[in-house]
Amino acid sequence: MSDAPLSAPSGGIGRSARVAAVARGMGHRAGPVVAVVAVLVAIWYAACLPMNVGNTLLQAERAGAVVTPEGPAARRQMGSVALMAANPSLLPGAWSLERPRLPAPHQVAVALWDGVAGQSVTSARSLVYHAWVTLSATLLGFAIGTGLGILLAVGIVHSRVMEMSVMPWAIVSQTVPIIAIAPMIIVVLYSVGVQGIVPKAVISAYLSFFPVVVGMVTGFRSPDAMQLDLLRTYAATRAQIFGKLRLPASLPYLFASLKIGVAASLVGAIVAELPTGAQAGLGARLLAGSYYGQNIQIWAALFAAALLAAGLVGLIGLVERGLLARMGMGQ
């Protein structure tokens, strides 16, 4: 008993120091991230109350609850905050409406989970199915856009004429709203017999080639004058200068462009599904949700698209880290 006060604190210090070290390690990374997410979710839940209050009270009244004031007509004269203040006990109903204006986070999560895991992947209700339809067009468009972007950048770096004639058009192409030009591209391609995945991929490529052009022109030009002089002293050809210096020097720029490009590709593929009344794809899912007032479905499709984009960007990041490390350029 006499040595307990001595040993206990020392053991306690050891443990707490370890716990503190772990907490510090976590605190630097996970802690703030979790805190930010928690705050956003809390704001979201809070926002559901005023957004859904009218609907919530209507449902409650139909179910026999006492609502003040009585009757939808009377309530329409009042603001959301006043209605919330008058019926505090009925408010939690705002988080479980069947057709909410703003669905609660858990409703979206359930719909997302159901869409991803609860359906056969060939079902029209499966988000995996719709995501794949969009993803296939995204990847095709991304490949076309990246290839085209790199080719244009090679041309621009090597030819002054090409720089002056192509670059302005590339910039102009990005100032046109994609939502305006997408239907025209689809109609034009349809009239020459092209349909299916290709028109979507073209719109996807239209958005993704630009960051690749800009990034790769910068990357190909990143070697300084001394590096170019060195190769001149070896009497290197233009092709050798490109292959030995410009191309490897541009790789870090390429990956930055690809990350922007792949996200733009996904946006392009989704936008391409909107004006055509497409039957499948995340865009079609968004459109159907808005036709039928299925806000939960819209939000679930939005989150599916966001997760898909995050996955694609993360995948490119992995390839980047692996490749640059192999080339000795990973820090």
Add this chain to the structure above:
Amino acid sequence: MSAPVVRAEGLDLTFATGDGSVHALSDVSLDIGRGEFVSFIGPSGCGKTTFLRCVAGLETPTGGTLEVNGMSPDAARQARAYGYVFQAAGLYPWRTIAGNVALPLEIMGFAKADRRQRVEEALALVDLGGFAGKFPWQLSGGMQQRASIARALAFDADILLMDEPFGALDEIVRDRLNEELLALWARTGKTMLFVTHSIPEAVYLSTKIVVMSPRPGRISDVIESPLPAERPLDIRDSAEFIAVAHRVREGLRAGMEAL
């Protein structure tokens, strides 16, 4: 004496810039014999780097004649007459040291087996034999500059053009590299053209010191060094050394006063 390796006769170079023209080289005449170690020293703007770039065919003189190995600088470059070492090592971060030294060999189309042997020999010449597989960022600044010298030596050109190669290094590293450079020169018998702004470096290394002055860039003195071929570092405390250094300093001052 055999035909000069570099022969400049009344060389002139004027750059056209946004705000008027710059007279970078004015009436520069100079002969450099085989196996000489020639330093170019002078304040910035005196045209020492420009002259080196003209020899390499990186700048085109606007007047006079310049021959390298009896050819035009452009033809000499095509014939791989020289290796060029810049102020910064400029190693490719994505290539190992061996890969960097092999770069000129790849561009010039040497066979793979030949390449490997030449890389090994060039790295041995600069004492970097054990670092072939390392990446540049794993080496100190002095070692990187040695690797860049190995790169210039790899294809065995007769002439080595060096543009302030040790300018960015600290005094201690620079002393050691100077000593190693002299040993390398003695072993290979190459003709060295060496640009510097350090008087001790120029006097210590050279058989001939070309003092230049600015606006317009011109030669104000050419000093044949009386120092022996064998030069330990402490030769810098000898009376002969100090006398040569004094003459270089006088030449630099005269060039500035003439302005």
